Amino acid sequence: MADHPGHPGFGVLLTRLLNYRQTDIAWLATASDIPESELYSVADGAPPSVSHLEDLAAALGFHTADLFVIAGLPVPEPLQPCEPLAGSGLARVLHITMVLPEDQRIHIRATVEQLPHLPHVRPADPPRTPYLRYYLQDGGFGAMLVAMLCANRNLSLPAAARTSALLTQGRMYLSASTYHSIATGSAPLRPAWLAGFATTLGIPIGDLAAITGTVLSEPTPPDNPLAAEAAELLWDCQRLTASQIEHVRAEAEAMLVAVPHDASNDDWHRVLHHHGTWWGTPRP
Template sequence: MEFPSFGVLLRRLLDHRQLDVGSLSHAAGVSEAELRDVVDGRLPGADLLRALAPALKLHPADLFVMACQKVPDELAPLDASARRYVKYLVGYALCLPSDQRFDLRWLVRELPQEPRRQPYVPRKWFDPHEAGAGALVANMLYANRNLDWSTAAEVLALCSNGRMYVSASTVVMIGGGKAELTPHRLADLSTLIDMPAGDLAAMTGIPLPDGSPPEDPAADDAAALLWDVRRLSAQQVWQVAVRAEEMRYALPDDAIARRFRWTGPFRISRHPPNDRDS
């Protein structure tokens, strides 16, 4: 399977946004000639991808995925073992009112940056040339948002309010090109990866379904929080998740507006992780 080059994906995105190469080169502060070469098929360099990200309002790491290039360590999640706490954090955050979700993100921003102890290894990396658009989206999930098989399925169900309630194996099969990335699935996945559904549809060539998913500020905030905690260690993510749990259980059950909630053992361990857990 021949997957479109980064230049093709970029051209589709620009066409969808009704932008031209000259406008993007000016906004990104890069050579228009260099950018046109990339649109015409030349492989983009790392510096160009970093420069384009803020101009496109996309994460630099996601541009590396779009270019089928390894995400540099400094742009990758800090601690692979932190993924075990993500489903708790997202589940609790979705139940909170907007001001408390803001407080959680503020807590994350205030936590100090710890040094990287080892290179980040994603749970899985899919080859878009073999699996197509499903691989592109799955790599944004597994490699850039520090998710594993089961966590990805659970967080998808939570952030879609139950619309995308699939098994962990189905998510893996989507990434491997063995299960269809349908328009409805694409729309729900776009929420989790914090990317406008129209952008993702334009790049992948998969049309959006009739009737967009309802606006869901809680899911948007949870997806942003998922991105924010990439820079944290497992112990720091555990700390944030414990705080989110305390905030959630301080609310009466009838104050929770979410129609769909994960029904598993919704309690996080009160014992912080240590180096041996990593």
């Protein structure tokens, strides 16, 4: 990305990540099949090419679109969500899926995987997604994280707020306006918020802390396999259209059962209320 006051450049961010992982350019060259000389050039400040980022993402375990954002480059259209802001219903899909038994969660993942890849939908009046622009303009890491969460995972700010609150079990309970403030830099990024982004993005907190130069002053939350699974489902759904997401939501809702009227909250997950009846799942 272009130089900005206070932003060290992609080469520095890559070096931070390698240092945190206690590895080096030599390992990365072998893992990515990129010549060491080219990687040293990137580490020294040369802009990475598209092919560099594609190969680096595979070697480092990042989604390619996320690495483009970290590098401060526009995400290529084939890597963008299929239909802009079609993900307004994703929070409901995740809310339902996370309370389903394992076999039914597997079924939902399989349903998503089996849906066909459709051509990208380009609305005549596309929604504004300024978060990457904020990152390009001032190099703020808050904008980087919000861009990955919203632009790459197809969430509006309200949907991002609901999704993060859900996956973090309320630890990241922020308003949509707060996410906007994080993106614009008017709300400085806090270590506790970084942990919430890590959970929702499905990126290890240590990696994000290294990239952003954040010192984690508090113990990180324990790994939550269910949240990690939901983060993967969230990513998988970014290639779906609005109608396909609606199909997945209906499939998940069909797996809910009527909650007995005298049931205890300790024994049941209540998910949605319809015509006087709660629908949900028994707690394990």
